Amino acid sequence: MADRKIEIAPVTSKGDLNAFIDLAYRLNGNDPNWVPPLRTDMVELLTPGKNPFHEHARMQLFLARADGRVVGRISAHIDELALAQPAERGMGPGTGNWGLLEAEDEATTHALIARAEQWLRDEGMTRVLAPISLSIWEEPGLQTLGFDHPPMVMMGHNSPLYQAWIEQLGYETAKRLLTYDLRVDNGFPELINRIVASGERNKRIHVRKVDKSRFAEDAAIIIDILNDAWSENWGFVPFTETEKAYAGEKLKPIIIESANMIAEVDGEPIAFMLALPDLNEKLKGMKGSLYPFNWAKLLLWLRNPQCNGFRVPLMGVKKQWQNSRLASQIAFMMIEYIRRVAVSQYGIKRAEIGWVxxxxxxxxxxxxAIDSKVNREYRIYSKVL
Structure with a gap:
């Protein structure tokens, strides 16, 4: 196995793209905690003209073959918006990425990463942050903790073998991303209840649910807050106007109005919190396909999603309000309001916050403060090219 010849070639055809996508299903099919993504979503992710990420990025996909078989894959990509960010915030000039890594063994992994690194060098990059698949807003990081349970919606899951194989190549941890698990059916500590009650007496604060009848407008409000709130965070890359519309369109089917909040102070939107039902529970048995009848099952489920957990993937408070007492109070109010809906309407017992x-x-x-515990960890690695 170690002596076999591994050939790395760029994806240049529809057949290559299908092989690139299919490999993940073959390599992870026996992992009970891997959730097969929808193939249609993967095609959309990787196709310029469908995914607006490609409007400001350039990408090359690679396949590894040995003995006539596909044995690995990787993407190499450069986000022009990431290049424009300050270097001290993680991205910045000269920083490229690779991601979507899948490989049968250590030798294949090393060959794929070497080829991705060479492509990045040829494109003028001097540093790599990885894995990022494809945008920081999609599935960033390599899972390094929490392999004993499946990820929630929009979170990745990979082989635990990859960590050592990547670190052997000189990659060092740039940042750890954490997810927090918490029980929600028994409520929060009394201190949190008092903070929420105090906020409810404050006439300046108004926390409202997202309105799906004007969802495009509310989605734009949320992403505008996000762009402001996260602008100084490590790894931040702003959403474009096209991406705002795209994100709204993708999220709308799984948004539950009463479990997603926008907070206003004196009538101005300053904060938001999103909570999504764990779609992965429904996708797990679909094997990546909506056909022939899975699409109907999914649509029916989305009308009244019954699942074991909710995930809070994003929240944000405008910069001018951050580190204020009012901001933390509003955060606890939104969490409590989402908890009430999740428990009373959907019987949810647990939730997940992250990544953080x-x-x-x-x-x-x-x-x-709400007694949550880290249940999964992802790492983004850095290496000088």
Missing amino acids: LEDNQGMVAIAD
């Missing part, structure tokens, strides 16, 4: 940057002191403090 390991050094995001505000979010870590909130997670600790």
Whole structure:
């Protein structure tokens, strides 16, 4: 096995693209905690003209073959918006990425990463942050903790073998991304209840649910807050106008109005919190396909999603309000309102918050205050090219 010849070639045809996508299903099919993504979503992710990421990025996909078989895959990509960010915030000039790694063994992994690195060098990059698949807003990082349970919606899951294989190549941890698990059916500590009650007496604060009848407008409000709130965070890359519309269109089918919040102070939207039902529970048995009848099952489920958990993937508070008492109060109010809906309407017992940057002191403090515990960890690695 170690002596076999591994050939790395760029994806240049529809057949190659299908092989690139199919490999993940073959290599992970026996992992009970891997959730097969929909093939249609994968095609959309990788296709310029369908995914607006490609409007400001360039990408090359590679396949590894040995003995006539596909044995690995990787993407190499450069995000022009990421290049424009300050270097001290993680991205910045000269920083490229690779991602979507799948490989049968260590030798294949090393050959694929070497080829991705060479492509990045040829494109003028001097540093790599990886894995990022494809945008920081999609599935960033390599899972390094929590392999004993499946990920929630929009989170990745990979072989635990990859960590050592990647680190052997000189990759060092740039940042850890954490997810927090918490029980929600028994409520939160009394201190949190008092903070929420105090916020409810404050006439300046109004927390409202997202309105799906004007969802495009509310989605734009949310992403505008996000662009402002996260603008100084490590790894931040702004959403474009096209991506705002695209994100709204993708999220709308799985948004539950009463479980997603926008907070206003004196009538101005300053914060938001999103909570999504764990779509992965439904996707797990579909094997990546909506046909012949899975599409109907999924549509029916989305009308009244019954699942074991909700995930809070994103929240944000405008910069001018961050580190204020009012901001933390609003955060606890939104969490409590979402908890009430999740428990009373959907019978949810647990929720997940994340991902959260390991050094995001505000979010870590909130997670600790509601008695949540880290249940998964992802790492983004860095290497000088």
